Amino acid sequence: xxxxxxxxxxxxxxxAVLAFFCVFAPNFATASNFEDLMAGFSFIAxxxxxxxxxxxxxxxxxxxxATLALAGMVAFDLTLMFDxxxxxxxPITLAVATLCGAVNGALIVKLRLQPFIATLSTLAAYRxxxxxxxxxxxxxxxxxxxxxxxxxxxxxxxxxxxxxxxxSSLIELPWVPLSFFIxxxxxxxxxVMLGRTRFGRDIYTVGGxxxxxxxxxxxxxxxxxxxxxxxxxxxxxxxxxxxxxxSTTTExxxxxxxxxxxxxxxxxGVSLSGGIGGLAGPVIGTFLLGMVLIxxxxxxxxxxxxxILTGVILLIAVGHDRFLxxxxxxxxxxxxxxxx
Amino acid sequence: xxxxxNVNASAAQLLDAHGLTKVYGNLVALDHADFRVxxxxxxxxxGSNGAGKSTLIKxxxxxxxxxxxxxxxxxxxxxxxxxxxxxxxxxGCIYQHSNMAPALSVLDNIFLGRQPTRRFGLVDVKAQRRExxxxxxxxxxxxxxxxxxxxxxxxxQKEVEIVKALALDAKVLLMDEPTGWLxxxxxxxxxxxxxxxxxxxxxxxxxxxxxxxxxxxxxTMTIMRDGRVIAEADVADMTRAKVIELMxxxxxxxxxxxxxxxxxxxxxxxEIRLSVKGLSRRGMFRxxxxxxxxxxxxxxxxxxxxxxxxxMHAIFGSEPRDAGTVEIDGKPVDFRAPGDAMACGVxxxxxxxxxxxLMLGMTVTENxxxxxxxxxxxxxxxxxxxxxxxxxxxxxxxSVKPADGRKLxxxxxxxxxxxxxxxxxxxxxxxxxxxxxxxxxxxxxxxAEIYSILRAERDRGAAVLVVSSDLEEVMTVADRIxxxxxxxxxxxxxxxxMSMAQVVAEIGAE
Numbered sequence: 001x002x003x004x005x006x007x008x009x010x011x012x013x014x015x016a017v018l019a020f021f022c023v024f025a026p027n028f029a030t031a032s033n034f035e036d037l038m039a040g041f042s043f044i045a046x047x048x049x050x051x052x053x054x055x056x057x058x059x060x061x062x063x064x065x066a067t068l069a070l071a072g073m074v075a076f077d078l079t080l081m082f083d084x085x086x087x088x089x090x091p092i093t094l095a096v097a098t099l100c101g102a103v104n105g106a107l108i109v110k111l112r113l114q115p116f117i118a119t120l121s122t123l124a125a126y127r128x129x130x131x132x133x134x135x136x137x138x139x140x141x142x143x144x145x146x147x148x149x150x151x152x153x154x155x156x157x158x159x160x161x162x163x164x165x166x167x168s169s170l171i172e173l174p175w176v177p178l179s180f181f182i183x184x185x186x187x188x189x190x191x192v193m194l195g196r197t198r199f200g201r202d203i204y205t206v207g208g209x210x211x212x213x214x215x216x217x218x219x220x221x222x223x224x225x226x227x228x229x230x231x232x233x234x235x236x237x238x239x240x241x242x243x244x245x246x247s248t249t250t251e252x253x254x255x256x257x258x259x260x261x262x263x264x265x266x267x268x269g270v271s272l273s274g275g276i277g278g279l280a281g282p283v284i285g286t287f288l289l290g291m292v293l294i295x296x297x298x299x300x301x302x303x304x305x306x307x308i309l310t311g312v313i314l315l316i317a318v319g320h321d322r323f324l325x326x327x328x329x330x331x332x333x334x335x336x337x338x339x340x
Numbered sequence: 341x342x343x344x345x346n347v348n349a350s351a352a353q354l355l356d357a358h359g360l361t362k363v364y365g366n367l368v369a370l371d372h373a374d375f376r377v378x379x380x381x382x383x384x385x386x387g388s389n390g391a392g393k394s395t396l397i398k399x400x401x402x403x404x405x406x407x408x409x410x411x412x413x414x415x416x417x418x419x420x421x422x423x424x425x426x427x428x429x430x431x432g433c434i435y436q437h438s439n440m441a442p443a444l445s446v447l448d449n450i451f452l453g454r455q456p457t458r459r460f461g462l463v464d465v466k467a468q469r470r471e472x473x474x475x476x477x478x479x480x481x482x483x484x485x486x487x488x489x490x491x492x493x494x495x496x497q498k499e500v501e502i503v504k505a506l507a508l509d510a511k512v513l514l515m516d517e518p519t520g521w522l523x524x525x526x527x528x529x530x531x532x533x534x535x536x537x538x539x540x541x542x543x544x545x546x547x548x549x550x551x552x553x554x555x556x557x558x559x560t561m562t563i564m565r566d567g568r569v570i571a572e573a574d575v576a577d578m579t580r581a582k583v584i585e586l587m588x589x590x591x592x593x594x595x596x597x598x599x600x601x602x603x604x605x606x607x608x609x610x611e612i613r614l615s616v617k618g619l620s621r622r623g624m625f626r627x628x629x630x631x632x633x634x635x636x637x638x639x640x641x642x643x644x645x646x647x648x649x650x651x652m653h654a655i656f657g658s659e660p661r662d663a664g665t666v667e668i669d670g671k672p673v674d675f676r677a678p679g680d681a682m683a684c685g686v687x688x689x690x691x692x693x694x695x696x697x698l699m700l701g702m703t704v705t706e707n708x709x710x711x712x713x714x715x716x717x718x719x720x721x722x723x724x725x726x727x728x729x730x731x732x733x734x735x736x737x738x739s740v741k742p743a744d745g746r747k748l749x750x751x752x753x754x755x756x757x758x759x760x761x762x763x764x765x766x767x768x769x770x771x772x773x774x775x776x777x778x779x780x781x782x783x784x785x786x787x788a789e790i791y792s793i794l795r796a797e798r799d800r801g802a803a804v805l806v807v808s809s810d811l812e813e814v815m816t817v818a819d820r821i822x823x824x825x826x827x828x829x830x831x832x833x834x835x836x837x838m839s840m841a842q843v844v845a846e847i848g849a850e
Binding site: 192196201204212213214217275276328331 | 698
């Protein structure tokens with residue numbers, strides 16, 4: 001796979017920010033801090049991986065936060081209201097989230113809706129559905145009952161890498177949360193899918209030029225639906241990790257989280273003009289955002305300033321993306337003028 | 341007022357462009373072109389693709405800066421390369437594709453971006469309306485100022501654009517393919533409007549590939565070829581055949597050399613590969629039937645707008661058809677999508693390689709294997725080594741330069757991009773391959789290479805169907821020639837039975 005200049009840029013920026021906080025932020029370079037970072041942002045990285053698929057198709061999925069809440073509530077209802085064991089509840093939860101994504105794709109393909117409009121509508125619809133099926137409302141006493149299913153709660157496990165490898169005698173290492181390994185597994189599976197399968201090629205082709213893709217015999221509609229379904233699946237996975245960590249769920253779970261996912265994907269070099277980008281970038285983009293948030297807190301900078309800075313980072317990333325796109329277009333125009 | 345017959349007359353010229361030259365790198369797009377328009381004259385600007393028409397228009401609208409030359413309007417020299425100055429001095433342009441805000445009213449569109457204002461920057465609606473009504477009355481155009489532009493029929497939208505230009509005191513109106521999207525009755529309506537403008541002294545430049553329209557509405561014509569103005573004449577003195585001959589030019593003389601020396605294989609190996617019967621699509625093409633044999637090259641030629649591209653899309657299944665059947669090897673097929681056609685061994689190289697053909701931001705290798713990726717699938721993963729080897733073979737076969745599969749297609753020259761596009765389909769090993777204008781924007785060397793690729797495909801036994809407007813190309817590669825006129829396949833001839841002059845006569849025939 002080609003390494004994009006935007007990806008290199010985000011890696012360098014990541015390292016620079018890391019170095020900055022390690023030097024200037026008190027208690028930043030500690031094992032427990034990195035543990036927090038991994039536990040707090042791995043599931044957002046999974047959302048960003050999912051969100052990359054629609055964006056690669058020049059689309060967007062605004063409904064991931066709502067999908068996440070719906071998946072979380074489905075898992076909550078199944079285990080607490082119906083006493084369904086986790087090994088059944090988890091696949092059902094993931095299937096519901098995948099279906100939510102596929103519905104987004106189907107709306108875009110069959111009704112020819114703009115992805116923005118389609119997923120804005122489902123954002124509202126899915127969130128409404130969460131309230132409708134909420135076990136916390138239907139059975140009020142459940143709202144104070146924590147999740148206890150061993151399969152789901154097992155997702156909130158930490159591994160003591162340091163003592164397992166014997167390195168802890170030399171250096172203090174963070175305990176790595178299972179969610180981090182699940183995130184890495186997701187990255188590998190979907191990364192291979194994107195880089196090394198027919199379907200992955202089709203994603204880049206459709207995102208780069210949908211009409212040319214159609215004329216090359218690619219089933220554009222199916223590609224779009226599967227891509228949104230993957231985005232939904234990732235939201236479902238994120239929901240399971242999140243409710244395991246909270247040991248409950250709420251109706252407003254994941255509210256606004258689509259913004260973090262989109263921001264991380266774009267910061268990670270997935271171009272909003274489609275067809276360009278990979279999945280490692282969004283993961284790094286997520287931890288970059290996470291690092292900035294935690295680092296600024298440790299520096300004692302207020303929440304509001306943090307949000308402003310997050311916005312500025314996003315602006316820089318999007319501006320950089322547009323800058324590259326405009327430069328590409330100018331070069332193309334120059335080539336055309338030469339031969340015309 | 342009839343147009344002046346003699347273009348050299350020093351009588352009040354409205355627009356006078358002199359010695360316009362535009363050079364891109366080492367390519368001369370416009371070569372000392374002189375262009376004049378008199379008041380009340382409708383002048384056709386004619387030429388095949390790449391003749392320099394659009395470059396000339398872009399200079400006149402200020403979109404590009406010419407390398408040299410001058411433009412005067414009413415005797416005053418205009419500053420070039422500045423669109424707002426050209427508009428201010430009175431050169432208006434009606435573009436092929438609409439340039440309006442569809443959600444706003446007719447009135448708002450007419451004054452888009454330059455609303456007369458009163459104190460506090462409020463829009464002076466009354467003044468607007470007064471001015472617009474006056475214009476409509478003066479030019480006898482009937483428009484509802486409060487209608488929403490997006491809801492108007494296309495011809496009315498064109499009228500709004502005309503009024504918009506007139507509101508800016510346009511003395512010269514450039515119309516680029518103004519009838520491209522109009523039905524026949526609407527074309528007549530638009531022509532009536534043009535005649536009215538003409539009687540009010542507006543000079544009109546009418547750019548069109550539709551010879552019918554030019555002979556109906558224009559007074560004079562300027563014919564361009566290879567960046568030069570090669571003829572100026574009164575429409576009354578010209579015939580269709582003469583116009584096409586001038587557009588095609590000295591290619592007529594080169595005909596014998598181009599056509600000679602190549603063996604022709606009409607009806608190839610005698611096996612019908614593709615049979616089209618009674619294919620129709622409303623408003624596009626009607627009742628098209630032909631057989632295409634294995635081992636032959638059939639070229640379909642005709643004027644731009646004769647709906648050849650739409651016909652090819654209908655055969656390939658990428659655009660709909662209303663009636664008719666398509667058979668492959670004697671078996672009826674119903675292609676609903678390009679994938680169906682490909683499964684039957686039909687390939688299609690579309691006309692616009694940037695819009696429909698290539699992934700410019702992807703590598704040569706990725707583009708080449710796009711149609712055949714399934715062959716490289718091992719379980720779920722793609723066999724990268726196999727893909728690279730296949731790509732190297734194709735690059736060698738087609739002599740793509742630079743011979744590097746990792747290059748982005750965007751970085752290649754037009755000729756090499758086209759080779760990649762053709763190669764992508766040849767990798768499929770098609771029984772039937774359709775190519776739409778396979779050598780547009782390609783240099784002479786690459787043209788020759790593409791022709792030899794086509795001949796090699798034919799000799800392999802493939803049935804090759806080429807759509808081309810370039811008559812020299814048709815005479816060079818075709819085994820048989822089909823001629824399409826206004827959505828109908830007029831006739832098919834063996835190339836050996838035809839001279840280029842005969843083809844020209846048939847293309848121009850009514």
